[in-house]
Amino acid sequence: MWDPAQYSRFRDERKRPFFDLLARVDVESPTQVADLGCGTGDLTRLLARRWPSAQVYGVDASSEMVEAARRGPALASPRFEVADLADWRAPALLDVLVSNAALHWLPDHEALLGRLVAKLAPGGVLAFQVPANFEAPSHRRVDEVRALPRFASVLKPVRRRPVEALPVYASWLFGLGLTVEAWETTYLHVLPGEDAVLAWLLGTTLRPVLAALGPEASRDFVETLRPLLRESYPAQPYGTPFPFTRRFVVARRVT
Numbered sequence: 001m002w003d004p005a006q007y008s009r010f011r012d013e014r015k016r017p018f019f020d021l022l023a024r025v026d027v028e029s030p031t032q033v034a035d036l037g038c039g040t041g042d043l044t045r046l047l048a049r050r051w052p053s054a055q056v057y058g059v060d061a062s063s064e065m066v067e068a069a070r071r072g073p074a075l076a077s078p079r080f081e082v083a084d085l086a087d088w089r090a091p092a093l094l095d096v097l098v099s100n101a102a103l104h105w106l107p108d109h110e111a112l113l114g115r116l117v118a119k120l121a122p123g124g125v126l127a128f129q130v131p132a133n134f135e136a137p138s139h140r141r142v143d144e145v146r147a148l149p150r151f152a153s154v155l156k157p158v159r160r161r162p163v164e165a166l167p168v169y170a171s172w173l174f175g176l177g178l179t180v181e182a183w184e185t186t187y188l189h190v191l192p193g194e195d196a197v198l199a200w201l202l203g204t205t206l207r208p209v210l211a212a213l214g215p216e217a218s219r220d221f222v223e224t225l226r227p228l229l230r231e232s233y234p235a236q237p238y239g240t241p242f243p244f245t246r247r248f249v250v251a252r253r254v255t
């Protein structure tokens with residue numbers, strides 16, 4: 001379902017929140033670090049660079065993404081593996097668990113966070129970032145097209161996973177005995193190229209939709225969506241402004 005090349009088209013924009021997240025992870029010299037939903041692995045490599053003495057794992061359910069990650073520059077660490085985060089077994093207790101733009105693909109965040117926290121060593125940190133743009137015009141436009149009779153029934157089972165409000169994440173994590181820092185940021189990306197917002201969505205949000213539709217209906221879907229996105233996000237001479245809100249949580253296991 002994932003296309004590493006399409007996803008990487010807006011690499012810089014997608015990297016930025018990872019750096020903002022990592023800036024709040026105050027762990028000096030961890031020995032075990034994991035990147036959950038590591039995608040093409042370039043951010044996992046940055047973790048390995050920041051903590052060169054740690055064993056770093058990159059875990060992703062997509063074999064295409066993990067293959068792309070393994071093709072990157074050879075390093076003793078990280079170790080990439082194909083696994084579903086819902087049932088990934090960490091080889092050891094982890095000092096840092098990072099997840100950038102991935103947990104929103106999984107259901108039932110309360111249970112998921114419980115399982116992730118159980119993988120943390122005492123003093124370990126869970127840091128994740130998820131998009132919070134589900135009410136943005138981009139998603140409303142996608143929903144408009146999804147609701148058209150020729151797409152609606154096929155797409156009914158393809159659900160979007162909502163992310164929770166920050167106080168909800170905080171209450172679950174405080175309840176598990178962690179300390180929590182949480183915030184939200186809206187980035188104004190200025191995307192280069194023609195139909196830039198469509199290209200952005202083709203790298204992520206539209207993956208499951210187009211996979212369900214098949215090639216012919218996908219073309220129809222994309223061509224129906226294209227003018228709607230042009231209207232909602234008019235291109236400017238300097239690029240297409242695309243506001244994008246993301247939620248961040250950094251939680252530390254105290255004992």
Ligand SMILES: C[S@@+](CC[C@H](N)C(=O)[O-])C[C@H]1O[C@@H](n2cnc3c(N)ncnc32)[C@H](O)[C@@H]1O
Pocket residue numbers: 002014018036037038039040043059060061062065083084085086099100101102105106204
């Ligand atoms: C938007 S990409 C983010 C990739 C990377 N973290 C980054 O920031 O560049 C989301 C990734 O989550 C992975 N993913 C989605 N659901 C997953 C699951 N249940 N288990 C493991 N990985 C999953 C996808 O395969 C994809 O590579």
